[in-house]
Amino acid sequence: MVTALIRAGGRVLTGSSYAVFGAAALSEPGARVQQAAPLLAKIRKVVPLPDDELVVRGNGAVQLIAGGLLAVGVLPRLSALAITVSVVPTTLAGHAFWEIEDPTARKLQRIQFQKNTAMIGGLLFAMAAETRAKDRSARKA
DSSP: OHHHHHHHHHHHHHHHHHHHHHHHHHHOOHHHHHHHHHHHHHHHTTSOOOOHHHHHHHHHHHHHHHHHHHHHTSSHHHHHHHHHHHHHHHHHHHOOGGGOOSHHHHHHHHHHHHHHHHHHHHHHHHHHHHHHHHHHHHHHO
């Protein structure tokens, strides 16, 4: 019972955060488009993509929808996977600290990069935790 409450709380906190981040990117992509441009240009050498703003808005839509689903516990593993897939390019495009010369700015972006990698780790953990919970439920039945 306590574990189920902790799991639900974790889903709500994590999912709602991504829903908010996604809604912001979807409705006001702004500077995110310029931040994403260099990475999207590299990806376009391999895979055709629509214009940068549409990609940023699409990524925001994935985070909004998957975050909402994760928060309410609908398809939690799939939702966490979708968020993970969307956060990796977001992190690489938005927090490329290794490209920044100014030590203060570099440090701030490195912190944001590490925060995002920690959040990705939490999503991976959520996927594994949901699998274990499902496995236990199936054994009891």
